[in-house]
Amino acid sequence: GQQLNQSPQSMFIQEGEDVSMNCTSSSIFNTWLWYKQDPGEGPVLLIALYKAGELTSNGRLTAQFGITRKDSFLNISASIPSDVGIYFCAVKTAGNMLTFGGGTRLMVKP
Amino acid sequence: DGGITQSPKYLFRKEGQNVTLSCEQNLNHDAMYWYRQDPGQGLRLIYYSQIVNDFQKGDIAEGYSVSREKKESFPLTVTSAQKNPTAFYLCASSMGLALYNEQFFGPGTRLTVL
Numbered sequence A: 001g002q003q004l005n006q007s008p009q010s011m012f013i014q015e016g017e018d019v020s021m022n023c024t025s026s027s028i029f030n031t032w033l034w035y036k037q038d039p040g041e042g043p044v045l046l047i048a049l050y051k052a053g054e055l056t057s058n059g060r061l062t063a064q065f066g067i068t069r070k071d072s073f074l075n076i077s078a079s080i081p082s083d084v085g086i087y088f089c090a091v092k093t094a095g096n097m098l099t100f101g102g103g104t105r106l107m108v109k110p
Numbered sequence B: 001d002g003g004i005t006q007s008p009k010y011l012f013r014k015e016g017q018n019v020t021l022s023c024e025q026n027l028n029h030d031a032m033y034w035y036r037q038d039p040g041q042g043l044r045l046i047y048y049s050q051i052v053n054d055f056q057k058g059d060i061a062e063g064y065s066v067s068r069e070k071k072e073s074f075p076l077t078v079t080s081a082q083k084n085p086t087a088f089y090l091c092a093s094s095m096g097l098a099l100y101n102e103q104f105f106g107p108g109t110r111l112t113v114l
Helices: none
Strands: A004-007 A010-013 A019-025 A032-037 A044-049 A055-058 A061-065 A071-076 A085-093 A097-100 A104-108 B004-007 B010-013 B019-025 B031-037 B043-051 B054-057 B064-066 B076-078 B087-094 B109-113
Touching: A004 A085, A010 A019, A019 A085, A032 A061, A032 A071, A044 A055, A044 A061, A044 A071, A071 A085, A097 B043, B004 B087, B010 B019, B019 B031, B019 B087, B019 B109, B043 B064, B076 B087
Parallel strands: A010 A104, B010 B109
Antiparallel strands: A004 A019, A019 A071, A032 A044, A032 A085, A055 A061, A061 A071, A085 A097, A085 A104, B004 B019, B019 B076, B031 B043, B031 B087, B043 B054, B064 B076, B087 B109
16 A cells, blocks of 8 residues: 655754654655644644645745655754644545655654 | 544443444534554544445444444444454544545544453
């Protein structure tokens, strides 16, 4: 089946740092989504990308849809403590179904 | 407030018992979905429903059943046939299946089978 590879699997951040994560696939997809999940809660949609090459921002978050339609990245600028959580990329398959990556866990440096 | 509610938040059951998880939405969405999430992993689709009285199997439907008698409600039953039922279950809904109709998630139910 389809598989999305997210990297890194986990990372530590210090407040104020910029963060970057990406998601790749061996197949082409026409819609890429980024969700954030807080512990014990459901995922919340951050950014949706519908056009190859598209760069979209949502506050301190910026995401890009790769020109090959096989990848996407998410950047977080000037991170704050509430950015901690798990970030999932997802792609749309036939019939508006979603396939999710394994997630990138963001943690705060002690 | 509009949204998706799932109840209960935590559920404990003995092995061999069927259990039903509730999902209700007041967003007037046509489509509803059930996902399973295991620790450290992404979400996997169990069942989805495009419209009332219709539903389709997802990637991991074995051991689960659903019904869609009302637009607002899409309950999931975890049957005794599900070999590893302990997981975090997430319900979602969307306006429909067309492009730009994104899925929004409920808060989840954590099921533990003892």
